[in-house]
Amino acid sequence: MSLVRRCSRTACGRPAVATLTYVYADSTAVLGPLATYAEPHCYDLCAEHSERLTAPRGWDVVRLSDGSGPSRPSGDDLEALANAVREAARPPGRAAEAGGSGQGRPATGETRRGHLRVLRSPDS
Numbered sequence: 001m002s003l004v005r006r007c008s009r010t011a012c013g014r015p016a017v018a019t020l021t022y023v024y025a026d027s028t029a030v031l032g033p034l035a036t037y038a039e040p041h042c043y044d045l046c047a048e049h050s051e052r053l054t055a056p057r058g059w060d061v062v063r064l065s066d067g068s069g070p071s072r073p074s075g076d077d078l079e080a081l082a083n084a085v086r087e088a089a090r091p092p093g094r095a096a097e098a099g100g101s102g103q104g105r106p107a108t109g110e111t112r113r114g115h116l117r118v119l120r121s122p123d124s
Contacts, residue, residue, distance in 0.1 A: 004016075005034070005038060005044050006044070006046075007044060007045055007046035007049055008020075008043040008044050008045060009045065009046070009049050012046060012049065014046035014047070014048065015046060016034055016044030016045060016046055017034055017045070017046060017047045017050060018031055018032065018033060018034055018044070018045045018047075018050040019031070019032055019033070019034055019035040019039070019042050019043070019044055019045070020042065020043040020044075020045055020050070020053065021039075021041070021042045021043075022041075026060075027058060027059045027060065028055075028059060028060045028061075028062055029053070029055040029059055029060070029061045029062070030062045030064065031045070031050055031053055031061065031062070031063050031064065032063075032064035033064065033065075
């Protein structure tokens with residue numbers, strides 16, 4: 001039987017999703033993924049209480065991610081996306097200037113209309 005750990009906050013019975021630890025020497029509150037085991041001097045928090053967490057005045061809050069959620073795009077990702085959008089918006093005649101074939105209809109059976117592509121099925 002699996003026992004679900006509950007939020008440590010008084011009168012809150014929601015399932016815990018994060019563990020809060022205080023590092024007194026550094027005046028830091030560390031909020032991370034739910035610890036594997038309940039540890040003394042650590043507090044398990046539900047999603048609502050972990051989102052609303054504030055630290056005492058003069059303390060820092062460090063929020064650690066477990067990596068399972070969506071990550072923010074990097075600068076390289078955003079630049080690659082912008083380049084792809086620019087390339088797709090380029091008129092067919094100007095594609096040759098950028099090293100493309102310059103043909104409006106590639107060999108794959110695509111038809112380009114601005115930034116949209118229409119893929120034809122093999123039967124048509």
